[in-house]
Amino acid sequence: MKKPKIEVIDKNGSFKVLMKNVPVEIANSIRRIILSEVRTLAIHDVFIFKNNSVLNDDTLAHRLGLIPLKTSRKKVKELLDSVDETDYVTIVLNVSARDKFMTVYSKHLKSKDKEVKPVSNDIVIAKLSPGQAIEAELWARVGSGSEHAKWSPVSVAVVRGLPKISLSKDIPADIAKNLVDICPKNVFILEDDKVKISDPLKCTLCMLCEKEYPEYVKVKIDESSSLLYIEPIGHLPIKDIFEDAFEILTEKLDHFIKMLTEVEIDVT
Ligand code: SF4
Structure with missing residues (x-):
């Protein structure tokens, strides 16, 4: 071949x-x-400390979860191999419309890890009226599309x-x-x-x-x-998507071959 x-x-x-x-x-x-x-990062845990916008907390958390995050396969592996509790990336959203209307965009999400950020700065999250504010901490975790489409890289x-x-x-x-x-x-x-x-x-x-x-x-x-x-969403560079896919397929085939070598045939 x-x-x-x-x-x-x-x-x-x-x-x-x-x-x-x-x-x-x-x-x-x-x-x-x-x-x-293929494993990517997406916002999975949302802790809302303040939210007096028209969006209720559930809707806000759902919207935040669907914002695609850009990172690399190296970062995803680092988080997967993490031995301590820090198998997530913290992102902070602190916005306040003091005396005028304000649109909250994905650019307002401040990641504590410079290797992780939204794929676009212009995704609308909420609209705030004067006096309204959102204060939240978001944890981005590693996952895959089989769990939820938000992790699917395409x-x-x-x-x-x-x-x-x-x-x-x-x-x-x-x-x-x-x-x-x-x-x-x-x-x-x-x-x-x-x-x-x-x-x-x-x-x-x-x-x-x-x-x-x-x-x-x-x-x-x-x-x-x-x-x-394929239509990549932007979570990972295309090379990383293929490298991860081939690695996963190789692991599956290794497992399959091991199973074949252990088959017990009892046909007497
Ligand atoms: S796309 Fe063009 S070349 Fe291809 S099968 Fe159709 S008619 Fe033929």
């Missing part, structure tokens, strides 16, 4: 990740682990096989033009009246081209590699 390679090939909004020499079934395990098992993760398109050599000029027009993803281009494949990775395997011209075009799935689409 060839050595697997993970390569980000498109970063516009969502990430398109080419997983070379990673079959779809393994890529799907990675996808599921990314969604539900909002979307989709996997599919790699398209493999082949064109016959003798495509008439009128059909070549139709092929270019028929493809909704502009996979084909015309060059000197000949149809060429511009970017096979744009293909969504809709099969319109093959259905219309089965004698000239064949679309298959290359089962040795995969494409993964």
